[in-house]
Amino acid sequence: MTPSASGLQKTLCIPVRxxxxxxATINPSRVREELRAKIIQYQNECDDALWNYWTKGSAKRSESPVSQPTQLDLPGDDQKPPQLTENERDLLNTIKRLDTGNRQLVAALKATNADYIALLESHVYLLQEYLEAKADASALNYTLKPQHAFRKKPQGQAFEGFSTTGDKGARI
Structure with missing residues (x-):
């Protein structure tokens, strides 16, 4: 619920992950023209990342400036335009503080993202080892089970199979 002037409003949320x-599900033909190219580029990058992950075992994000969002630099303290009012200067200073905080967050997120990817890769490796060991144990268990050479005759009659001497058809 989100508070608003008219009271609490229901809010639809989606987990960030x-x-x-x-x-990736957005239909580019249904968005504004100025956003369409970015949506298509994003979806193509998603396709490439998923393809590389499933075929090569990992996906690395391209470092090309085209795919990286850029953040414009704000004017420095020495670049105070004289036409700004005191409120506008205060607002500009607040924006500069927020910009500095955002840049620090971006740097921290890059480091955290790299650590998180390494953690996920280690879990994938451990899971793969576990599943391979489980498959090997299952195969070994299957080969150790006694093989039954007997089959029951219809209507509950005697069993037919191989005797210990190897004679086929002996009644046991």
Whole structure:
């Protein structure tokens, strides 16, 4: 629920980790023209990342400036335009503080993202080892089970099979 002037409003939320999947489902023909190229580029990058992950075992994000969002630099303290009012200067200073904080967050997120990817890769490796060991144990267990050479005759009659001497058809 989100508070508003008219009271609490219901809000639809999506977990951040699901945002990439949601954005990949957007139909580019149904968005504004100025956003269409970015949506298509994003979806192509998602396709490439998924293809590389499933075929090569990992996906690395391209470092090309085209795919990286850029943040414009704000004017420095020495560049105070004289036409700004005191409120506008205060607002500009607040924006500069927020900009500095955002840049620090971006740097921290890059480091955290790299650590998180390494953690996920280690879990994938451990899971793969576990599944391979489980498959090997299952195969070994299957080969150790006694093989039954007997089959029951219809209507509950005697069993037919191989005797210990190897004679086929002996009644046991």
């Amino acid at each position: 699901k945002l990439a999947g949601f954005l």
